[in-house]
Amino acid sequence: QEYTALKMKVLQWSDNAKEALASAADALKDKDVYLVAATLRPETMYGQTNCFVGTDITYGIYQVNDKEAFLVTERAARNMAFQKIFDKEGVLRKLADIPGEAVVGTQIKAPLSTLPHVYVLPMDNVLPTKGTGVVTSVPSDSPDDYATLQDLKKKPAYYKVLPEWVAVEPIPVLETPTYGNMIAPKLCEMKKINSQKDRVQLAEAKEIAYKEGFYQGVMAVGEYKGMKVQDAKTKIRDALIAKKDAFVYNEPEGLIISRSG
Numbered sequence: 634q635e636y637t638a639l640k641m642k643v644l645q646w647s648d649n650a651k652e653a654l655a656s657a658a659d660a661l662k663d664k665d666v667y668l669v670a671a672t673l674r675p676e677t678m679y680g681q682t683n684c685f686v687g688t689d690i691t692y693g694i695y696q697v698n699d700k701e702a703f704l705v706t707e708r709a710a711r712n713m714a715f716q717k718i719f720d721k722e723g724v725l726r727k728l729a730d731i732p733g734e735a736v737v738g739t740q741i742k743a744p745l746s747t748l749p750h751v752y753v754l755p756m757d758n759v760l761p762t763k764g765t766g767v768v769t770s771v772p773s774d775s776p777d778d779y780a781t782l783q784d785l786k787k788k789p790a791y792y793k794v795l796p797e798w799v800a801v802e803p804i805p806v807l808e809t810p811t812y813g814n815m816i817a818p819k820l821c822e823m824k825k826i827n828s829q830k831d832r833v834q835l836a837e838a839k840e841i842a843y844k845e846g847f848y849q850g851v852m853a854v855g856e857y858k859g860m861k862v863q864d865a866k867t868k869i870r871d872a873l874i875a876k877k878d879a880f881v882y883n884e885p886e887g888l889i890i891s892r893s894g
């Protein structure tokens with residue numbers, strides 16, 4: 634599986650993250666840290682409203698070069714080390730460990746999003762064995778993201794998030810003839826999806842959203858507004874890579890466990 638790996642720069646750590654990283658302050662000094670999210674849909678990055686981590690997952694912060702470090706799972710870092718993404722090939726230099734729970738509430742920059750910064754939030758179904766373990770959230774086009782964001786808005790205390798972190802609305806990104814420009818909310822409504830726990834309906838909704846978005850979608854925003862998604866997808870990915878906001882990340886075959894089963 635080939636992903637676009639999106640670099641989301643940390644602008645302001647959460648209080649819990651600051652505490653968890655206190656002993657690594659020296660190693661992190663002078664380095665920009667990025668949460669790196671693996672996505673199959675670079676064309677939807679205009680609609681990012683937040684980013685998700687698993688609260689039970691332990692992440693590492695790995696040195697890329699003198700100036701940059703990536704917050705991902707160890708598994709992903711290991712793969713990256715062998716894909717010439719770090720300046721020393723095949724070598725892992727871990728600067729810190731941090732539990733996903735502590736990363737929640739951190740403010741990051743989401744490239745191409747119309748929001749100046751977004752928050753890291755918790756999601757129940759983040760797989761530690763897939764991608765980087767960091768998932769960028771596009772509630773307009775991803776039913777899982779929309780359902781999760783709704784859960785957090787309904788029960789912020791239960792999910793240990795502040796209401797202001799989840800005070801965002803889905804942003805239209807692409808237009809489809811059948812579902813308009815809010816395909817994920819529309820599908821969640823049609824399939825009576827009430828929470829991120831509705832796994833079966835969410836898997837069906839995801840499949841439809843992928844197909845409709847790719848085959849019927851037309852860009853509704855951005856530089857390629859009016860262009861078919863099929864044509865704009867690669868152009869948007871290439872532009873992100875050219876700006877060094879993203880890079881290609883490959884998942885070795887045979888290690889992929891799909892969220893949808």
Ligand code: ZZB
Pocket residue numbers: 671672673674677758759760761762763764765766767768769770771773774775776838839840842843891892893
């Ligand atoms: C942004 C995005 C926007 C995504 C969208 C999807 C959609 P898949 O579909 O199962 O093959 N993802 C990536 N890593 C993980 C993980 N570790 N745990 C859970 N989810 C993860 O997987 C690819 C998609 O699953 C990725 O693409 C990512 O979410 C998420 F509008 O990135 B995507 C209809 C889907 N729309």
